Amino acid sequence: MKRSSPTPAETNANDWMDCLRSHGLRATTASLAVVRCLSRSDQPLTHAELGLAVEEADARAVERVTLYRVLERLIAAGLVLRYPGPDGTARFGMPKAQAIGHFECNRCHRIIELSKAVVPPKVLEHLSRQLQGQGIASGELSLAITGTCSQCSAAGHAEPMVVMARPRRAR
Numbered sequence: 001m002k003r004s005s006p007t008p009a010e011t012n013a014n015d016w017m018d019c020l021r022s023h024g025l026r027a028t029t030a031s032l033a034v035v036r037c038l039s040r041s042d043q044p045l046t047h048a049e050l051g052l053a054v055e056e057a058d059a060r061a062v063e064r065v066t067l068y069r070v071l072e073r074l075i076a077a078g079l080v081l082r083y084p085g086p087d088g089t090a091r092f093g094m095p096k097a098q099a100i101g102h103f104e105c106n107r108c109h110r111i112i113e114l115s116k117a118v119v120p121p122k123v124l125e126h127l128s129r130q131l132q133g134q135g136i137a138s139g140e141l142s143l144a145i146t147g148t149c150s151q152c153s154a155a156g157h158a159e160p161m162v163v164m165a166r167p168r169r170a171r
């Protein structure tokens with residue numbers, strides 16, 4: 001009998017189950033809900049936003065403590081990135097394969113992933129050499145840039161851009 005075509009949510013669930021297991025994690029209801037919500041969101045979410053998204057998607061709340069534990073495990077496995085916001089509020093998102101870092105607007109906290117395509121390799125080489133010159137052994141770098149996005153600039157707010165480079169976490 002031909003199986004009715006799965007909904008995108010079903011397909012996703014199976015893929016994520018495999019993905020979690022291949023990273024040595026248990027595919028619990030909570031961890032599946034978290035990766036699905038984060039993968040659907042085009043913006044990294046705060047802990048509170050993520051809690052709401054999971055509750056909406058699964059029609060049931062996840063305890064705050066559980067959510068923190070799940071996030072910790074996903075971060076340790078390299079599946080989720082923690083973006084330390086300039087406002088002191090961390091946001092969580094799934095890194096794109098081609099992302100070299102991210103930009104966060106100081107004002108509206110919009111996060112824009114920076115793909116390798118927009119950062120010339122020479123810039124990264126230069127940064128790596130600078131760090132090595134200061135005795136910091138850096139492999140691949142990850143960039144975190146803060147400043148003012150175009151929308152906030154247009155609204156009359158402007159703050160200087162700050163670029164931070166740090167060694168990319170080993171997977």
Ligand SMILES: [Zn+2]
Pocket residue numbers: 105106107108109110148149150151152153
């Ligand atoms: Zn902004």
